[in-house]
Amino acid sequence: MPMYDYTCTCGTTFERRVPSWSSPAPPCPDCGAATRRRPPSPAMHGRAAPPPAMSAAPKSWEGLNNGDRDTITHWRRAAEARRDFESRHPEHHTRKEAIAAHEGHFERNPLTYRELATRAATTGDANKAAHEATQARKTGER
Structure with missing residues (x-):
């Protein structure tokens, strides 16, 4: 019926x-x-949403369930879908920067080479610049 x-x-x-x-x-x-x-209302099945951002992908072995094949396959496909999406919609492209440090104090707020170079420009020493960045992360500055 x-x-x-x-x-x-x-x-x-x-x-x-x-x-x-x-x-x-x-x-x-x-x-x-x-x-x-x-006229009938349109049926709304599924949803229209962009693929997850690359920043949402796990960055550690533990984040990949210790190398679980299904998890790796899921995130590989998600990354491919995101790349395709960004190529069709450049306004959603996320800028990537080279990461100098991402562990310890830099886990949630990575140290980029751009920031390291900016800090090293005043002292001329990358080690001192990295130390300054660590201290800034400890106090909540950037």
Whole structure:
């Protein structure tokens, strides 16, 4: 039995299963007046959302469930989907920077080579610059 959407002049809209497409329109359930069939609402299956950002991918062996094949395959496919998405929609492209350090104090806020070079420009020493960046991360600065 097909289901159709109906509307009444009193403003009521409703769905009703009828025996066939040629069945007469049922009366309005609110006022009893004659109704007319209206175009159905579109069915919304699934969703339209961009693939997860590359930053969401795991960056450690533990994040990949210690090398679980299914997890690796999932993230490889997600990365491919993201690359395809970014090639079609360049406004969603995320800029990547080379990471100098990503462990310890830099786990949540990685040290980029750009930041390291900027800090080293004043002292001329990359080791001192890395130490300054570590101290800044400890105090919550950037």
